[in-house]
Amino acid sequence: MTEVIEAETMLDAMGAVLTRWTMGSAAAPAAAFWRAELGDDPTEAELRLLALSGQFLGAAVTMEPAATLRVLPDVPALTLPTLPEPLRPLARRILAAKKQAQSGIELVHFLAARGWTMHPGDWMPAAADDDAPDVYATWRDWAAIAAADGAARRQTNDRLTADNWEDFWPAARKAALAKLRHDDPSAARAVLEARLAGETADTRLRLLSLLSERLSDDDVTFLEGIAANDRAPKVKALATSLLGRLGHGPASGEDIAELAGFFSVKTKGLLRRSRVVQAEPPKTPAQWQRRKALFEGADLAAFSGALGLAPQELIAAWDWNVDHAADMALINVIVSTGTDAHVTQAADAISQGDATGLIAALAPRLSPAERAGHAETALHSHGISFELAQQVAGPAARLDDPLSAPAGKTLLAALQRDDAKPSDQFAELHALGLIASRDGAQRSLQRLTGAGLLQGDPRLDMLRLNAALDDNGANP
Incomplete structure (x- = not known):
């Protein structure tokens, strides 16, 4: 009983001891039960108190486990290998520097496209991370199991059926x-x-x-x-x-006819007559809002039919880069109700018409090869930024010489300005690292360090990861 009382007395006193130390005060006076052990020298007493309290707390104060313990299954192995150990610190630094959730998703998609996955100690998706690559599906479910009260379902590799x-x-x-x-x-x-x-x-x-x-x-x-x-x-x-x-949209009605009234089909050219669809500018803010609302409920086949055109004729005849709001509205209609062929045709038309900013909206419906091709064309022919090129290209891009594009020349010039700051062009350099091939990343690093950037510059982390990583992924 005496030992129990002494232990409780010591434990009660520890609160006062720790409080005094936190405030920068001597704590020995609060530990009267150790007066003989602490001695009379104030400095020596504090050191002895530190040693004794550390031993006491380590031996006598232990965390009690919960009444019921759950044994979680092991974190499942993924079908792609984990990032090589020497590159893990670099990936962690990229994640720490790019705190936005979308930036983390960009990195894991990039790695998956190159045939790699993150280490679970560096990054784990949440159960609700539906944007994570499918290769992480078992990790997402592991997170759901960890958060659930029970695990009624079993892990299965069977072919999915209605029964299982x-x-x-x-x-x-x-x-x-x-x-x-x-x-x-x-x-x-x-x-x-x-x-x-x-x-x-x-x-x-x-x-x-x-x-x-x-x-x-x-x-x-x-x-x-x-x-x-x-x-x-x-x-x-x-x-x-x-x-x-599939061409089974809602039948044409008054709304589609009203939308078509905001546009006219005209002919141009003397020898080779061709049609062009031109927007008739709305005259009031209310008309602008009405046109926007009509577009939101439109179907490509119905809209083109109301203008007397087939969908492919509408896309070919559209007068791009005159009314940006109408351009964006039509692109949204094509994305939601157009066929794959219509999406490809629209992307080609936009690229030729120097309206490349719209391709980013079409990109999710394009194939990886089409996305990379349009991004490279836009970089060299239309001078878009690496950030926009990355939005268009997606995670499967492998551009061999992106720095030769106008965006590269702009980037190098900005980095070499007399008033350039260490934080300048972070987003452009990160995007460059995402769209370059491994060889392209290596060449870009050589040019950038030759232009004065340090090898260890954090802005080059994505390029360094790309340049060091074997590309085991499928070609786009």
Whole structure:
């Protein structure tokens, strides 16, 4: 009993001791029970008190475990290898410097495109990180298991079916459905027909978007049912958008006719007559808002039909770079309701018309090779920045000599100005590191250090990671 009382007395006194030390005061007077051990020398007493209190707290004060302990499964191994150990500190520094969530996603997508993944000690996706590459699906589900009270589902590598739907955790299920859609579109649609209605609106939206892969007329009946009967307006809108890509958009009506009234189809040229679609500038703010609202509900086939044109004729005849708001509105209509061929045609037309800023909106519907090609063309022909090129190109870009573009010359000139600051051009250099090939990154580093930047300059981290990393990914 005496030992228990002494331990409790010491523990009670520790609060006063630690408080005095925190305030910069001597603490020995608060530990009267150790007076003999501490001695009379004030300096020596503080050192002895530090040693004794450290031993006491380390031996007598222990963290009690929770009443019920959960044993979590091991963090799953991914299908791609982890970033090599010597490069992990560099990746961590990039993540720390680019605090925005989107910047972290850019890095992990870049690594996945090159055939690598982050170490779980450096970065782990949250369960809700739906923008993370599919290779991290098992990690997202591991995070969901860790946060859940129980783990009713099992981890499975089986082919997804309507019967084993509940065996998959959400992220792995989405990845499995995406693979099934790529391999067997009809089977994927059948699984969705059986299981989609039981999911939340956000989940239904994410899963239904997977039908854009290998979309065909076989999907029309299912999509029409979703567009007519789903409980969530955003899910119905997506189904309507996918139907529009298949040429099954809503029938033309008064709204489409009203929208067409804001434009005119004219002819130009003396010998070779060609048509051009020109915007008639709205006269009042109310008309501007009305045109914007009409575009938001428009369908490409219906809009072109109201002008007496086929969709491909509308895109070819559009007068780009005259009314930017109309350009952007048409691009959004093409993205949501145009076919893949219409998206490719629009990207080509924009590139030729020097309206490359609009390609970023089309980019998610272009193939990786198309994205990289348009980014490289825009860099060299239209002088866009590396940041915009990265938005267009996405994570699969591998440009061999980006510094030879006008953006490179602008960047070098800005870095060599007399009033240049160590923090200048951080975003441009980061984007350059994301779009360059490995050889391109190595050559860019040589030119930049030759221009006066230090090898260890943090602004070169993304280029250094790119230059040091073996490229094991699939070509775009």
